Amino acid sequence: MPATEQVKRHRRSTKWQLVRRLLLLTIGAVIFAIGLKGFLVPNSIIDGGIVGISIIASKLTDTTLALWLFFLNIPFIFFGYKQIGKTFALSTLYAISIMAIATKLLEDIGPMTRVDLLATVFGGLILGIGVGIVIRASGSLDGTEILAVSFSRSTPFSVGEIVMFFNVFILGAAGFVFGWDRAMYSLITYFIAFKTIDVVIDGLDQSKSVWIISENHEEIGLAIMDRLGRTMTYLNGEGAFSGDDKKIIFCVISRLEETKLKEIVRDFDEEAFIAIGNIHDVHGGRFKKKDIH
Numbered sequence: 654m655p656a657t658e659q660v661k662r663h664r665r666s667t668k669w670q671l672v673r674r675l676l677l678l679t680i681g682a683v684i685f686a687i688g689l690k691g692f693l694v695p696n697s698i699i700d701g702g703i704v705g706i707s708i709i710a711s712k713l714t715d716t717t718l719a720l721w722l723f724f725l726n727i728p729f730i731f732f733g734y735k736q737i738g739k740t741f742a743l744s745t746l747y748a749i750s751i752m753a754i755a756t757k758l759l760e761d762i763g764p765m766t767r768v769d770l771l772a773t774v775f776g777g778l779i780l781g782i783g784v785g786i787v788i789r790a791s792g793s794l795d796g797t798e799i800l801a802v803s804f805s806r807s808t809p810f811s812v813g814e815i816v817m818f819f820n821v822f823i824l825g826a827a828g829f830v831f832g833w834d835r836a837m838y839s840l841i842t843y844f845i846a847f848k849t850i851d852v853v854i855d856g857l858d859q860s861k862s863v864w865i866i867s868e869n870h871e872e873i874g875l876a877i878m879d880r881l882g883r884t885m886t887y888l889n890g891e892g893a894f895s896g897d898d899k900k901i902i903f904c905v906i907s908r909l910e911e912t913k914l915k916e917i918v919r920d921f922d923e924e925a926f927i928a929i930g931n932i933h934d935v936h937g938g939r940f941k942k943k944d945i946h
Contacts, residue, residue, distance in 0.1 A: 677790035678748040685783030685794055686755035692776030694718065695764030697831040699839045700780055700846060701820035702795035703729070709823075709830050719757035723749060729796025744792035745799075752794055769838055777842040781849025788854055861911060862932045865902040865918055866890070867925035874902055876917045881910055905932070 689704070697712075699705040707721035726749045734742035766772050787794050801815035808815070820843060828836035867873055870887065877883055885904035892899055906914055911929060918925050 674744065674790045675747065677786050678744055678792050679751050681783045681786030681790065681792075682748045682751035682794065683755045683783075684786065685780055686752050686759055688776050688779030688783060689718070690756055690759040690762060691765040692772045692779065693842065696767065696769060696772040696776075696838075697835045698769075698772060698776060698842055699824070699827050699831070699835075701823055701843045702797040702816070704795060705820070705823040705827065705839070709826055712830055717757065717760070719753040719760075722756060723753040726796045729799045732796075733793070733799040741791055741793070744787075744790060745794075748787045748790075748792040748794055773838045773842050774845060777845030778849050780842070781846035782853055784846065785850040785853025788850065860905050860932050861908055862930050863902070863904050863906060863914060864928040865904075865925055866899055867902075867918070867922040869921045869925070870900040870902055872921045873918055873925070876921065877902075877904060877914065880917055881906065881914060883910075 699708045703725050707718055707725055710721045711718040730742055730746050733745055784794055797819050804815050824836050824839050827839050874885055883904050883906055885902050888901040888903055890899040890901045918927055
């Protein structure tokens with residue numbers, strides 16, 4: 654089989670992958686709609702991005718929120734098709750359609766709480782869970798992030814900075830429409846949703862990559878395997894200043910094991926170099942934790 658045909662074959666999603674993606678997109682979009690109609694909108698609290706603009710526009714024009722959520726996102730979906738790809742654009746279109754339909758169907762439900770603090774906290778949590786699930790399924794529920802990705806390529810600002818810049822104006826507008834106390838509650842909701850998205854995408858048991866440089870690399874490696882049950886890889890390195898050959902220990906641990914790993918390294922070498930970074934996902938290889946006896 655020619656290489657190009659192999660690439661095309663591997664790019665196709667299986668039926669199960671497609672069903673799983675659609676299911677996740679549907680669940681995430683419905684959860685998001687519940688957060689909007691059950692907590693935020695009845696208490697005049699908004700989220701950032703196109704959702705926030707849609708809530709403000711719906712309030713000012715006294716029209717249905719679902720229409721604003723759908724039509725304001727359409728230009729960004731087309732833009733996402735051009736900039737990011739077909740799969741992302743179609744997934745986003747599907748998720749936003751489900752979100753708009755669910756928002757319309759939930760129009761007549763009463764608020765789940767009238768307590769502002771509860772609406773702020775739980776509304777942010779539910780929105781964050783919904784968005785996180787949709788992102789994991791290769792979609793999006795807000796067009797401003799798509800625009801920010803494009804702007805970041807031609808400006809010195811990061812995607813996060815551009816999104817925050819947009820949201821400062823949106824949340825500021827909420828202050829004039831709903832009152833400044835609502836704008837402050839909205840800011841808290843946005844922050845909670847932002848952090849919840851990270852948890853949903855990365856997981857509670859976030860993995861960490863570790864690089865260790867030490868003359869006692871063999872002893873440290875054996876201790877990590879024995880006391881943490883983690884396998885590792887020895888990498889060859891060379892000191893830029895000294896020119897000496899170095900052995901670098903590379904392994905992946907959970908965030909709960911970080912303190913224990915540092916203790917193990919310090920037991921054998923107080924001067925060892927340790928670099929620890931967050932990683933989003935680990936697949937394959939022999940990174941799985943073994944039983945400790």
